[in-house]
Amino acid sequence: NAGVTQTPKFQVLKTGQSMTLQCAQDMNHNSMYWYRQDPGMGLRLIYYSASEGTTDKGEVPNGYNVSRLNKREFSLRLESAAPSQTSVYFCASSNGPNSYGYTFGSGTRLTVV
Amino acid sequence: SQQGEEDPQALSIQEGENATMNCSYKTSINNLQWYRQNSGRGLVHLILIRSNEREKHSGRLRVTLDTSKKSSSLLITASRAADTASYFCATGKDSGSARQLTFGSGTQLTVLP
Numbered sequence: 001n002a003g004v005t006q007t008p009k010f011q012v013l014k015t016g017q018s019m020t021l022q023c024a025q026d027m028n029h030n031s032m033y034w035y036r037q038d039p040g041m042g043l044r045l046i047y048y049s050a051s052e053g054t055t056d057k058g059e060v061p062n063g064y065n066v067s068r069l070n071k072r073e074f075s076l077r078l079e080s081a082a083p084s085q086t087s088v089y090f091c092a093s094s095n096g097p098n099s100y101g102y103t104f105g106s107g108t109r110l111t112v113v
Numbered sequence: 114s115q116q117g118e119e120d121p122q123a124l125s126i127q128e129g130e131n132a133t134m135n136c137s138y139k140t141s142i143n144n145l146q147w148y149r150q151n152s153g154r155g156l157v158h159l160i161l162i163r164s165n166e167r168e169k170h171s172g173r174l175r176v177t178l179d180t181s182k183k184s185s186s187l188l189i190t191a192s193r194a195a196d197t198a199s200y201f202c203a204t205g206k207d208s209g210s211a212r213q214l215t216f217g218s219g220t221q222l223t224v225l226p
Contacts, residue, residue: 004155035216040218041218042201042216042217042218042219043156043201043216044216045213045214045215048213058213090155090156092155092156101146101158101161102148102156102158102214103158104155104156104157105155106154106155107153107154107155
């Protein structure tokens, strides 16, 4: 089915470890986003990519890096995981200037111990 | 900082009743959107209302927008058990070439059979 695919679905890391969350969309969308969701906090934007080759910081970028590998793929990297990064991470995409609705992936539940 | 704030935080109703959720926001917007999130899943786009619109319908959903009061409401008529989910409002504002959405913390709706 068309949509946004995130891997892995679950991950446990030790403090200081690194990992990359993968996201791919097959809808030919221009823009892609990474959000984190914490209880009672709603979703907060970490980084976004308006189009292939560009990335920008969102509301909570510290401790993260991103790569827009091509039009389909947008990865999120934690270089040195901290317990405060325990969260559910969502990738989303949208079709740029003429479309406002986002399509979300099913999320990655990350626990840092 | 979060732009939209939903009210109430939690709502429990009987199947067949109507459910009303409210959203307030702080700054000017281009559009306001509502999303649904089932437990353990990603968000699903429900409806978008533009800043120059006052009311919009989609099936059993009715959304209103009052830009003078910076508020919106989502009405779900004739609710069903399958409507049990968290509902989020998101405000949209252009930022360069990207459409950015800012999410509220959500309303947890429980529809009892």
